[in-house]
Amino acid sequence: MRLKQINLAGFKSFVDPTHIPVPGQLVGVVGPNGCGKSNIIDAVRWVLGETSAKHLRGATMQDVLFNGSGDRKPVNRATVELVFDNTLGKAAGQWSSYAEISVKRMLERDGDSSYYINNVHVRRRDVADIFLGTGLGSRAYAIIEQGMISRVIEAKPEELRIFLEEAAGVSKYRERRRETELRLRDTRENLARVEDIRQELDKQLTHLQGQAEVATRYHALQAEVAGTQHLLWFARRQESAATRNRHAREIERLGNELEAETAHLRDAERRLEDLRNQHYRAGDEVHAAQGALYETNAEIARLEQQVTHIRENRGRVEQQIGSIGGQLGSAEAQLGQSQVSLTEWREEHARAQAKVGTCEARIVAERAKLPVAEEAWRGTSTRRDELQLAMGRAEQSRQVEQTKLNHASQVLERLSVRNARLYEEQGSLEKPDTGALAALQEQIFAVDRELTVRRAALTDKERELPELERELEQRTAAVDQAVQGVTAIEARVEALRQLQEKLAHGSDIEGWIAAHGLDGAARLWQGISIDAGYEDALEAVLRERLNAVTLDSLDACAKWTDAPPGKLAVVEVRGGSAGSAAPVPARAMPLTRFVTCRDPGLAPALADWLHGAFVVEDLAAGLALRAELAPGAMLVTRDGYLFTRHSLTFHAPDSELHGVLSRQREIETLDVEVVGRRQVIDALRAAAEEQAERIVSEKAALSALRVEVTGLQHKHHALQVESVRLTEQTQRLTQRGEQIAAELAEIAEQMSAEARHREEAAANLARFGEEAGGFARELETALELHRRAQAELDQQREIAQQAERELQEAVFQAKTSSNKIAEVERTIAAAGDAIERLRQTLATEEEALSRLDESPWQSQLQIALSLRGTKEQALAQARDALEATEAQLKEVEQERMAAEQKLGPLRDRINEVKLKEQEARINEEQYAQQLAEAGADEAALAQALEKGTRSGSLQSEINRLNEEIRSLGAVNLAALEELEAARERKTYLDAQFADLTSAMATLEDAIRRIDRETRERLQSTFDEVNAHFATMFPALFGGGNAKLLLTGEEILDCGIQVIAQPPGKKNSSIHLLSGGEKALTAMALVFSIFKLNPAPFCMLDEVDAPLDDHNTGRFCELVKKMAEHSQFVFISHNKITMELANQLLGITMQEPGVSRVVAVDIEAAMKLTEEAA
Template structure:
């Protein structure tokens, strides 16, 4: 697997779309400081999933977008794409089939970051998972940037362990272990919640089992009650049917009399239609005459207007002819002036053209003189360049000696500083600071042990608080569930009653605006609901048209539903005691209720009956309604609720629901408070546990610190001896630098004398060069003046030619305009002559039309008189027809009364059928089995006994049976879930153990192999010495990794005592040792050779060259030796400030070209 190329657009300084190819195994990226080389490394890390802006040298993730320069505006987004060659199949899984992989990341100004794999949108995790185990990642050992060498070698043991894990390919195992631990934690939480639910559900099942037994008894009684109600309804239906047959006979007799009246009415209508036809014919003839009068008047008006128009047009033509004559005279004068100007322009042009030809010859001569002066100046400049080259050569040699002297002086200074540092370090090692630190560390170890014991006590207290909060939460949730069940039951009953009400409204059909059912419009006093319900049923559930007076109801009867009694506009008079109106509250009271007297029983009704006025009736509180001519009987039953009683029950249930809702909200608040308290207790327990873990870690760290300090005390004496040896070497080096400085100073004096002679020659040549330049400038200035004069003359000639053309066009245009004016005068003269002929003809036509209009006016008056006679006869016929219509209306009123009685009986029969339908029964099922001797009274008594038995059961949860079965099934399902979760928890814990085992095996093997490779590479890089890795703990899952390096001739006790160059080489040795074991597809190095001298750079280059056989290297460098090592050079330039561009060179091809 190889990195083929990088595509950048808008990323940092790479604002333009840029492609950086990597065709070779070793590609060096070179360029001056600040040109954007390190942005290439940042781009690779960014695409691989880097999410820290700080690690990309920014404050926010949007800082990677090009933010503009002095010449460019900021861009709105940036993108970087890495293209890999996967022909070897290094990337497995679903992408193993692709020979080329493209990983792209795009970010916009609103911080929206998008990832793409082979052009397909994906997640950041998909990108990181793709490279798990390959050694690639945003912070892997494959990317070594500026400063990372020192951070790597000085990193903490746990940080250094990460590089070994990445080399071992166990980073994916750590990710899986973390996910598995999260799943275990979630599974344990689910088990605790599930156990709480199972306990609560078990208690609910015990209660539901008792309620289910009562519900079954209730259902048996309700079935018996249903059968009795059906049979009682069938008895009442038979009674209503017989009453309907009697009234239908009376209705047929009245209908025959009505038919005779309708026949007479139709005869009268024929006569009316005859008169109407005559009237329409006369009106049509009258309209024709009026149309003729209008047409003649229109013609008269048009002729008068045409005559007036001809006179006006004649006046216009005369005025226009006068205006044309004046314009023609002005145009003739303008034509004469244009011809004179044209002659002057021709004469001026003949004088300017010869002068222009002479000026062109003068310019040619001036340019020849200027060219001769420039040739002389070029020859002089050539000789001066040779002198300047000699001067600059001497100057460079002097500068080189200055640089060498400065370098030796700098080395002396560094040596002197090093001697001072060694003396300071030796002085510092002589104090007692280390012993004091050891005593402080031992004291901290004892304090950490005390804190760990206190933290354990706090964990125990937090667990007790959590248990108390959990019990309080369970109590609150149980009370909340009970209240919720009561609310659900009340809501169910309300929904059932609401459905029945909607069904009752639907049976009434669609009602016009302003019309409503009676039971929705009245308010009944308590205790009278059943009686008012019975009356409304007997009235066939009447409608209320409260906004319509009686006259409107009669006139618009066809717009109201059939089969209903419609009560008109009510009166505002108060309810009268002793009438049915007294049973209603203030508000709408039907006027019918004022005519119905209310008595306690049937005996009181018989007493009151003889004194009743016509149209009034009596109703008893026991359910009888009678008048002088009829009687309706029916027992008032409170349990058999109709629409009116349901309306009251719904209001009561709504109040109960509102109360339960408030109670439920309060219980919900208590449950939430208990839940918050439980959460706080859980959080506090977690905090105390974390504090306990931190205390234990601090205790362990303190113990480790004590051990480390004891080791440092032992190493202190050894370090003091090493410092004394190095002081001797540094003093010898300082003496050698003094001798070299004297030699270089003598050479510098000789070269400076030669440089002074060359500077004198440079000053003498300046005056001669000024003379040549002055002659060249004079010749060139003369030529330019002649060219300027020629240009002005050319402009003057061109202007004269333009004026000549304009005057010529004006003459032509004026001549054409004169011809047009003459043609227009001829046309207007002819039109003026033609207007005088039609005016006489119009006067004759006008006289004839006035005579015709007088004739049509006389005919119109005659038709109007005939129309008045026919309309008088039509009014007489309509009056006779109205008399017959009145008689028909009276007969219809009688028939409607009979129909209302029939409909009332039918409605009562239908009400019986509706009650049957509500119970799910039909007459076809009941009548065959009904006893012939059955009577309404005995069946009513049996029904009352059954209803009383149902009432004795009290409140029954009808849904208990179904709810018990549902909850039992849910309990079984929860038990299954509990077993599954326990099994899943065992599986996850087994997976953790397997992952830990695999991690230990891989880490141990990788650590050993990397350690061996480090031992081999370190002597090769340093030319001797030794280095090795060590573990800080016996636990392979948590242990850190430390590195110990000892260059040749040194016996340092810690890595921190090495110099910057030694640390860099040691870090490179470790990185290359990791690469040997698990080589990443490529390695990025950012100026890692900066702290190395030439000798060490040579060793570094040799090692990189060897490893490039298996690993692709891309490195940024300023070192010439490192550049020579590369097979491909990629240059980054910044010719435009703030914008990076790329230029690439194949070193092999370049060498071949040079040798050729």
């Protein structure tokens, strides 16, 4: 494939739809810094599937969208499209048939990313699959951006192996292996799950087997219970009917008794009603007399209560008058005390007012003295602070100089120790051993030669072994196929033999034959054979006689006392001549010509049976020749149609003997074929075993060769590591000597400088110490003056505060006396009011006492007492009449209750019998309904009851059966269905387990095959790239040497180390190279990979930046040669590199933030220049 065009829209600074043509093999991209040239590299990397924003110089994937500028708004979609020319059909997969392939990626601002190939929506993986193994990809070696040169050359060994894998084209192998491993992992998981299910299912089958047996027994017991239950229902229905009839007769008898007792009860109730009316009237008279008595008693109680109330009120009023007198005396005494207290508080208030005036005058005098003391105190404070600040600065300077002095002393001490240590190390440095290094290089070269020879032999062996294994697989498959064929034939023969054996000994008459000692005798069809195609003809003629029993002599039949139960023919096996032959019609053949007797003794009997039987070709020939038949002769076609002179019988295979002759002939043919195939199988097995022995021998040789190669690899690797170690040691010793000399000179300079610093610090320390001492003495005097001023100020403040406290106490005393005066005045006024109220209350109570008199109420009480005696006599007479009526009523009531008590048991008995009758009827109906619902045969049940079956015994039997059912425990009624389903599932799982096991073996074999192919490809690629690197490095540097080393023994997971030594340098590590040397080394490595597996195109982003003009010229020459196989799109600011391009694309940014393309054709420009000249 060749890149034709790059289309961008909305990607970074290419906001407008931009078409970048790539017409030639060398296309240069130029423009000022910041114009968006590198965005083209990012766009190609992005469309090839890059998902890391970091590798696209962004923070998030949305950073590839144009984010707006001063004059433009942000866009919501970015699109990049690569158009390839595929006229040679080198694209992978289904796209190889397209002459032009378009790969496009589209990103929306909401994060939705889409990929398209020829405008067909595809997955990111589909895009990656097209470029697998081509060197193209989001992070492949064909796109070298800014900073990637240093990352390539300084990459870890494991990262360098990725470039080698891409060059070897094993990316697709790794992808296939990863997919295979995923499938293998899934298969193993599925296999483990299936195995777990199978084990669980085995347990379940064992459990279900037991449950199924229990369920079967349960169903049998349930059926037995159902039959017994039907018989029990029928017996109880009969018993319920008899019980119902008996209770009906009992109800009729009890009803007559109930009617007689009811008539006697009605007479007692009538007499009881008359007596109740008399009792009601007597009761009314008692109630009236009792009401009058209650009214008199109530009046007496009212009058007694009034007299008692007057007496109680009089005592209460006398008590209140005494209490009020006591309160009036206490109030008058309190009034006198309050008047005395008021005089005292008024005198106290006058004294407090005089003290307040004195204190106010003193406070004014003391406050006037405070400003003078405060001014003296502030002056001493200012002087003290100034001296403290000056002393602090001097002390701080002194401490700084002391620190400098200590630091200088410590540095001088450390430098002295370091100086002595470096001199000691300089004297103990070893001399480089160049002879040992040269000898080691010779050993490496010898081992490398021997390793190459052994690897070639190992490759040949590994190439031959798969062929031998494939041949063995083919031979083993041939043996298996032959065995399967023989097995199928033997199964066919066995089936035919069993069918023949069934015909010989499987009929109903076999018992009779065995009883007469004929079971060992052969049958007729076993002793004859018929030509192919004539079986139906012979079967039609002989019919059941084909299965005739052979005997040595028919005389044995005379001993048989009974005839066989069916048709049976017996044939005598005895030598002799056949009878005369019947005349043969024209165009017919005797049937005997097509029959062969294995036992000659059967020939006479067979000749008799087939006498006069002739074979014709078809139905038409039979119809034409039947007139020529002699009496008793017949014609038969191959299809079995029989002709006599006057009849035609159509043949149909209605007998079980049909096909017995053809089957017998097929058995004989197949036996011969089995013998031949067995011989072929033995030969194939011998060849396969011989091939297997050869493979074992070859594998042993291969293993020994691998061990030898592995040993050489270990030795080679150890020698290389030792060589690198000696080289690094030599360089390290040289560099260390130079470093020690430089460090000693540097230490001498540092010690001289630190000595000067120490002297300066000592002088400054003494000066600042004297200044601090002077400030300390002045500060001591100032502090003493400040303390005195502070004491005087505090004393004056205390005097003023004391005067204020005395004033506060005088004011408080005046306010307290004033409050007390007001309080005493309120108390005097309240006492006067209380005395006046008490005097008024006392007068009121004395007036109420005079009004309380009980004499009128005593007269009314005596009158009411005399009236109560009269009314009590009337009430006693009414009560006597009522008691007489109640006695008569009680007597009649007892008579009624006796009659009613007789009715109750009768009614209860009737109800009881009715309930029993109803219960019997319901039971009868219920049992009848249960029998109808169960579909029971009542006639059979009635016969069973006539034999003496009783319901009690039936219930006991049911209880016994139910107890047996309960003893079964929990029964899984679906166990039989579940068992069958589990067995089907077990069969399916067994087949699935076998399939998964086979699939896992296939996948493991595939992984081993992929690893083998990948290892071979990687090793071959490594050797070729190493060779190209060794030649291309000197071409770029004008000399020197470079090579690649494997960091491990297994090439599939080891890293790659780059060893590069430019001309005249013996550096031990590539990290010691300069930036330009690293860039050239990386280019040599990348171009070495290109030479092995040229990518369709290569993009270089300012990779020539660290190169000078001379190296840039070499770089351009190399790129020009590589351009014969791949396109190169490079970004550069170097004029020499620009001259290399066939086409130049200019990138400008005239509008801020927006990139545009300007194309320049160098050849056309040169022609215009020549024409102008």
